[in-house]
Amino acid sequence: MSTTGIKLTIDQREIEARPGETVLQAARRNGVDIPHFCYHDKLSIAGSCRICLVKVNNLPKLQPACNLAAAPNMIVETNVEQVQKAREDVLQFLLVNHPLDCGICDKAGECRLQDYQHKYGPAQSISRDPKHHKRKLHDLGPRITLDNERCILCSRCVRFTREISRTNALGIVERGNHSYVEAQVPGQFDDPYSDNVIDLCPTGALLSRDFLYKCRVWFLQPIRSVCTGCARGCSIKSWKRMNVRQQHMPGAAPGNAAYRTTARENPAINGPWLCNKGYDQHTWMSRERVPHPLVDGAPATVGEAMAKRLLSTARNPAVLVSTHASNEELDVLQAVLGAVPAYPHRDWLPVAGEVVEDNLLIRADKNPNRRGVVARFGDQEFDPAAGHDLVVVWGEVSTPLPLGATRWIHLTPFGTPSERPAAVVLPVSNTYERQGTFTNFEGTLNAFEPLFEKPAHAQHAADVFRSLAS
């Protein structure tokens, strides 16, 4: 950072702006809240919502703080009467055609328009005009639905597809009061990052079809988590019911459903963004679990004892180490492993139809902690010809392993079908049920916390290894 800060006054407070900063940015960094709809840190400046108008140097005309470069000795007022009136007027204008349907709107509770209306808005509308009616529940694509009546045309979503995902998939068509957001190919908004626009939307105009009407957001709590979809390991929030609430999603075990996944801002890894696979984490984390320990395909309570016996009789065992394992689990394995050779295991490979790799976030390696595994056990691939007579496979097997006739023990959270069943299958906990860290492909550590208790039949993999080693 340059040492030549720009000294200016915001609301009688001397603050220092960095060169090139706008008044809005400097104010935010110094804890002064200037309301804004269309401004976003990572998007270009539109300057169109006009709620960030502030009084500058006592000029009669208000200036938009988002497009105003901080200048030395500038005197900015964000709370004088003229500014308050302008904010009231802007909110009045935004709400003249905005439906008063917060009661059935998924965004309610985390809606910028709602927040600002409560904080800055006029107590009563002066409008007695019937509201304009526009298309509601208009599907932009398979994942996102648009309520045109709620849209305030801030163009954040449009700028996102232009500047971040670079698909240009959205645009604003028509003019003036009749303009609306539309997908380039109507109904086919299939940008791999499309779900970010739901979070970007300052109102309830863009809604996730997956989360639609599932839960009021104030019944949910976000848990700091990490996406396991690829080697990027993006920071996410996994949202579950708050403990005090007994209601649960139909079909899900009480308390054990994640309702949605959103991005958690992390400048070191993903910025504020997340790909659609990440937004879907809670759906693919609800795959079928292994219900019991299995011995030769049949449920058994002696799974661990069997595994112990097999291991003790094996001449040359090997371990395939899960690249979905946390660094802490890997440390336990490393401590108990002794001379047994270990190889990294690819739990997941890209599946058909998935974006393999791009320049924004998505990585070709679909496992979150390969780097952590390689750092501890090397990157030598498992060699079927090495003469191992027993292989402990830790992690899901998404593609058949080259095991030939070798017996194998499988530690897995999910019931992945396999061509040839393992001699012993031991259910273990999944990422939602443990805490730890992943090392992403760039070497950045990212910690995650548990959402739920592990099911009674499953064990933490680290405990299994300690027990097998004893």
Next chain:
Amino acid sequence: MSGPVFMSFPVTATSHTLAEYRARGGYAALERALREMTPAQVGAQAKASGLQGRGGAGFQTGLKWEFVSKDAPVVYLCCNIDEGEPGTFKDRWILEHSPHQLLEGMLFAAYALRVRHAFAYIRGEFDLPLRRLQGALDEARAAGLLGENVCGSGFSCDIVLHRGAGAYVCGEESSLINSLEGKKGFPRNKPPFPAVRGLYQKPTVVNNVETLATVPWIMTHGAAAYAEMGIKKTPGTRLFGVSGHVEQPGLFERPTGYPLAQLIMQDAGGILGGRKLKAVIPGGSSTPILTAAEIEGLTLDPESMTRAGSMVGSGAVIVIAEGTCMVRLLQVLSRFYAHESCGQCTPCREGTDWMNRILERIVAGQGTAADLATLRRLPTGIMGNTVCALGDAASMPVVSFIKKFGHEFEHFVTHGRSLHDGRLAP
């Protein structure tokens, strides 16, 4: 030397051609300037003449040219032919009858600003002006007045004709630039101003047709001669388009400082059918309206107009005779602005439509006193808070109509009908 800048020749079927323009002495000044003057000298002449922009804002043209950095490697010039202000029809006359005058002016400006590519942005609704301008461009190109090496001087400049798609807001310079770039005609936030970052992010000068078409006269007769015409502060002549309830509506070229009453009562033949004057919108529909009493002694120059609380604007004088319903008239204007708001920024997008709906209701006889109060309040939330001037343009008529003809509005909301029966008073 004084005299008309534009209306110096009899309009005939061929007066727009290159041959006739040359016969009137056209392009002689350009050829001489290209031989004898430096770009800086041309710019200095324009500045010395005191010429002001004729699009409505009235900014000093020479000053506008000066703002462009002398070190910029690429500078663009745009001629704003998006003449869409209701009541205005001066640029169209220039294009239809003397398009070469505009081209010569553009070449002067291009020479002064070192512009290689200039653009003429013409409104989509223009048909004859478009054909005349295209014809003039073809003639000029064939005669070596455009393109590589103009008149053998080593100076090269080409003019690209671009047709708009019918948006009033594209007459605003930054949305004109966006439209030229192939984008939606949304005005840009300022700063940066076009003189710093305009078309394709390069310094750009956007000038009105009448402004540019005046430059050849200045170069022919000298800046001093131009500065002598009209009043001292804002010299020259202006094209005034008089329309509405007058006997002889039309375009009149008059020096600045010309009495407004004389323009209406004598030049335009007085009020239709010998009726009484009720009001005048003096500079295009966005300028505040003046009552008959207010125009007494008023002259057509910025100072006098500002004193009366209005503007010369684009020189479009709309005359309204006694008997006209001001509520209905305002509704017509507000419908226009609601239709033309680009929809980018909140106050204008929502406000213009809201004002129009209230006026529609009042005109339908359904208005209330509360509506009138809302109508008084809404412009205060729009004016000064928008990206471009369209919000102000839409608000000013509302403010001034209600202020000056409030009793008509009150009558309409209390009785559910107009104070006037729609026929002009005898």
